[in-house]
Amino acid sequence: MRLVKQRITKLIKSSKLGSGVLNRPFTVGVEGNIGSGKTTFLEHFKNHEDVHISAEPVDRWRNLNGHNLLGLLYQDPQKWSFTFQSYVQLTMLQNHLNKIEKPVNLMERSIFSARYCFVEKLSRDGILSPPSVAVIDSWFHWITTKMNVDVDLIVYLRTSPEVVYQRILKRNRPEEISISLDYIKSLHELHEDWLYHKRLHKCPAPVLIVDADLDKTKIKKEYQRWEPNILNKKFGAHI
Ligand SMILES: Nc1ncnc2c1ncn2[C@@H]1O[C@H](COP(=O)(O)OP(=O)(O)OP(=O)(O)O)[C@@H](O)[C@H]1O
Numbered sequence: 231m232r233l234v235k236q237r238i239t240k241l242i243k244s245s246k247l248g249s250g251v252l253n254r255p256f257t258v259g260v261e262g263n264i265g266s267g268k269t270t271f272l273e274h275f276k277n278h279e280d281v282h283i284s285a286e287p288v289d290r291w292r293n294l295n296g297h298n299l300l301g302l303l304y305q306d307p308q309k310w311s312f313t314f315q316s317y318v319q320l321t322m323l324q325n326h327l328n329k330i331e332k333p334v335n336l337m338e339r340s341i342f343s344a345r346y347c348f349v350e351k352l353s354r355d356g357i358l359s360p361p362s363v364a365v366i367d368s369w370f371h372w373i374t375t376k377m378n379v380d381v382d383l384i385v386y387l388r389t390s391p392e393v394v395y396q397r398i399l400k401r402n403r404p405e406e407i408s409i410s411l412d413y414i415k416s417l418h419e420l421h422e423d424w425l426y427h428k429r430l431h432k433c434p435a436p437v438l439i440v441d442a443d444l445d446k447t448k449i450k451k452e453y454q455r456w457e458p459n460i461l462n463k464k465f466g467a468h469i
């Protein structure tokens with residue numbers, strides 16, 4: 231309760247731009263590796279009257295004025311990763327700032343995982359050059375200090391790389407045919423450092439850990455276990 235009080239006080243004191251401080255719903259960031267089940271998790275909540283789903287804007291990344299930026303990224307990351315990350319940062323910012331009427335906003339990923347997991351990976355691999363990372367970071371810093379992109383809770387769909395890799399193969403998204411198990415393992419370690427060990431970048435909110443390796447037949451109970459924390463409309467009740 232003390233933590234919630236602190237966050238409400240921070241919201242009231244915060245003079246951030248963006249959607250204002252008191253008309254922001256209880257915002258939950260659903261994070262996890264590729265194929266960890268984020269979309270499936272959101273499906274579980276999508277018919278709840280108090281919940282708005284902010285899906286990851288993958289369709290926009292696959293068609294920006296006819297350009298499939300996601301496809302270009304995976305075909306030639308050296309050439310297209312800056313272009314792609316620039317557009318990811320814009321579209322995720324738009325998701326954060328969307329005017330939501332409902333008390334709970336469930337976001338699929340966030341501006342934070344784009345920076346702390348994906349950009350981090352591209353930077354460490356030397357695919358994004360230091361000047362490119364510096365530009366992305368400059369935008370990220372301005373956005374996260376001047377705009378109201380706060381998240382109140384993170385749900386981390388924690389998985390094993392081998393499990394999600396099989397799911398990705400089975401789902402067979404055309405752009406993802408070049409994804410390797412090594413890439414999935416690296417993204418897993420970055421999620422773990424950020425959300426489990428909390429030794430990478432600062433964590434923007436408390437983290438709930440969901441065992442997302444559980445198969446579809448068993449995972450519903452795991453989702454239901456966390457409903458009270460996620461449907462925390464008391465927090466968002468003031469909008
Ligand atoms: N618990 C589960 N058990 C088995 N298969 C699952 C489970 N959750 C999701 N899947 C399957 O794995 C694939 C990826 O699931 P989903 O699209 O929900 O993941 P995601 O995290 O949204 O992926 P991405 O990061 O690529 O958007 C889908 O084919 C889905 O049906």
Ligand SMILES: Nc1nc(=O)c2ncn([C@H]3C[C@H](O)[C@@H](CO)O3)c2[nH]1
Pocket residue numbers: 264286288300303314315318343344345348349406
């Ligand atoms: N490079 C990169 N940066 C991001 O910020 C990012 N966010 C998501 N993705 C990829 C993962 C899935 O293939 C697909 C759907 O999540 O998009 C990203 N890829």
